[in-house]
Amino acid sequence: MSSCKRSEAEGDDSHSPDGNVIRLTTKMLTVKRLEEFNTCCPSGQLEKMAFFQCMEEVEKVQCFLEESSSEQDSRSGQNEAKEQVWSHPGLKGTAPAKDERTAPPTGDAPAPPAPFDHRIVTAKQAAVNSFYTVSRTEILGGGRFGQVHKCEEKATGLKLAAKIIRTRGTKDKDEVKNEISVMNQLDHVNLVQLYDAFESKNDIVLVMEYVDGGELFDRIIDDNCNLTEFDTILFIRQICEGIRHMHQMNILHLDLKPENILCVNRDTKQIKIIDFGLARRYKPREKLKVNFGTPEFLAPEVVNYDFVSFPTDMWSVGVIAYMLLSGLSPFLGDSDAETLNNILACRWDLEDAEFQDISEEAREFIAKLLVKEKSWRISAREALKHPWLSDRELHSRLSAQKMKNCCSDGQGPVAK
Numbered sequence: 001m002s003s004c005k006r007s008e009a010e011g012d013d014s015h016s017p018d019g020n021v022i023r024l025t026t027k028m029l030t031v032k033r034l035e036e037f038n039t040c041c042p043s044g045q046l047e048k049m050a051f052f053q054c055m056e057e058v059e060k061v062q063c064f065l066e067e068s069s070s071e072q073d074s075r076s077g078q079n080e081a082k083e084q085v086w087s088h089p090g091l092k093g094t095a096p097a098k099d100e101r102t103a104p105p106t107g108d109a110p111a112p113p114a115p116f117d118h119r120i121v122t123a124k125q126a127a128v129n130s131f132y133t134v135s136r137t138e139i140l141g142g143g144r145f146g147q148v149h150k151c152e153e154k155a156t157g158l159k160l161a162a163k164i165i166r167t168r169g170t171k172d173k174d175e176v177k178n179e180i181s182v183m184n185q186l187d188h189v190n191l192v193q194l195y196d197a198f199e200s201k202n203d204i205v206l207v208m209e210y211v212d213g214g215e216l217f218d219r220i221i222d223d224n225c226n227l228t229e230f231d232t233i234l235f236i237r238q239i240c241e242g243i244r245h246m247h248q249m250n251i252l253h254l255d256l257k258p259e260n261i262l263c264v265n266r267d268t269k270q271i272k273i274i275d276f277g278l279a280r281r282y283k284p285r286e287k288l289k290v291n292f293g294t295p296e297f298l299a300p301e302v303v304n305y306d307f308v309s310f311p312t313d314m315w316s317v318g319v320i321a322y323m324l325l326s327g328l329s330p331f332l333g334d335s336d337a338e339t340l341n342n343i344l345a346c347r348w349d350l351e352d353a354e355f356q357d358i359s360e361e362a363r364e365f366i367a368k369l370l371v372k373e374k375s376w377r378i379s380a381r382e383a384l385k386h387p388w389l390s391d392r393e394l395h396s397r398l399s400a401q402k403m404k405n406c407c408s409d410g411q412g413p414v415a416k
Contacts (some may be wrong), residue, residue, distance in 0.1 A: 027392050042261070048166040070089055111238060111270040114193035114209040115158065123177065123199040131155070131196070132207060134162045141215075145277060151207065160195055165277075175277065176204040182279045185249050190242030192262070192274045211272050213263030218259055220323055228405070229358055230398040234269035234323040235261075237318055237389045242273045244380035247282075247310045254278045254308065254315035257297045258323065282309060295339045298328050300372050303340050311374035317383065318369025325362060326354035330370065346372040361388035 068335040128134060131154060138150035140161055151162040167173045183194040183206075196207035216235065219225045239261065246253055255278040264270035278292055287307045299315035301308055322330045330348040333339040342348075348365055348370055368378045383389060 015179045015196055055197065058124065109268075109270070111189045111264055111272060113189050113280050114195075116193070116195060116209075118187040118193060119195060121180055121194050123180060123195050123197040123204055125199055127200065128198040128205045128207070132160070132162065132203075134164075140212075143275075145196075146203070150210065153207075159210045161208045161210045163208060165204050167202065167204055173199070173204060176206070179277050179279065180206065182251055182276045182281070185251065186246060186276070188242055188245040189271055190238045192272045193243065208274075209272070211262040211274075212266055213265040213268075213270075215259050216261040216263060216271060216320075216324075217258035219263070220327055227324055227327075227404045228398070229325060229362060230395065230402050231253075231269055232321065232362075233389060233395065233398070234318065235271055235324060236321050237384065238269075239273065239320065240383045240389065243313055243317065244384065246279075247313070247380055250282045252280050252282050252288075252308065253312065253313050253316075254280060254302075255293055255297075256313055256320065257294050258320060294335045295343075296332050298340070298343060299374065300343055300346065303343050309374065310379060311377040314369050314377045314380065314383065315374070318366050318377075321362075321369070322348070322366055325358055325366075326352060328352060328354060344372075346370065359388070360393065361386070361391065361394055364388070 128151075130153045133154060134149050134151040136149065140148040140150055142148065145165045146163070148161050148163045151160050152158065165172075165176050167176060180194065180197055187193070192211060193209040194206060195209065198205045198207075201412060219227060225372070239256075243253065243256070244338045253273065253276065255272070255275060260273060260275040262272050262274055264272065278290070280288060280290070282288060288309070289305055290302060290308055291305055293302055297316045297319050299308070300306075301312060318379050319330060324329070331339055331342040335343055350358070350366070355363070365383070365386050368386070378386065387394060
């Protein structure tokens, strides 16, 4: 039963109406089941069996209620917004507005959707070159898996990206097919979309949505790109939107870092999360442990080889926010061992000169994510409601400050 705790999945809502429903349902099922067995079979051993069977039912009910809760939250927020607009005489004929405290910050439009409808893809036993022209010279990126090349669909001329993954055996192929399965379940503008897949003896090729704005990491290290706090809010909000969708689908990314976040283009602050090669489906009743990732962004539970869950991704969001605000890595040491020790000690601060002009809301946001005990971290849904990401007055003030700095000396408030 503990495996479905709300604190692991989407924060602690123990005092919410849904939390009360879960507790009440738990008690009712437990009493009902035990009363049935006491009537028929007063044996202590049978009573124990009944209890454990009951707990399985309770787990299912809890998980169902938890999934329904997030949907109800979304619907209720939309309904509240509609009531506020249509009850205001001066807003007749206008579209329903979002609640002021949770509306996305102004200053940038949402990321555009993929230029194709969401697809359910299975790997074809065919050559990718039969359907696509893959450019061997235009390499978009690479890593442990292989390389990503620009490509074009022969039938339509659609520009796409071909991720060519080397597969040396059955295990490698199964891992790539897991990535395909994960991407088949994810349909969100802040998550890169899968278009096609091809399997051959030595590799599997994933054909995906093409994004040409470069890695978010490049903007962090670029001395000519002076990211402001307002810019960071725009980026982090979209990251949280994408991660919230993943978590609603019970999927953990487990490799969030600036290199796995692409900008839609060079001029805007629109992003898409990529690389689901290490993603895992989260099943509350099956405790999951992982021993992979990039040292700088690993959560303490990964370093300790402890159980991971939704808050594991949120730790990485905290590290990314810290880096975007300062250009510094909070836990980076002179070696991987030192980095991991810093993570386990949760040794970080906001005392560097780079944080001197950062808002209190930003400081509090990071402090709610870089917490060693994972159950204390805020969820993606809660992060989106945090004042740093939702307060319009704060965003207006930061946006005005950004414009003032640009007009005065062309420098943003954040030093690299």
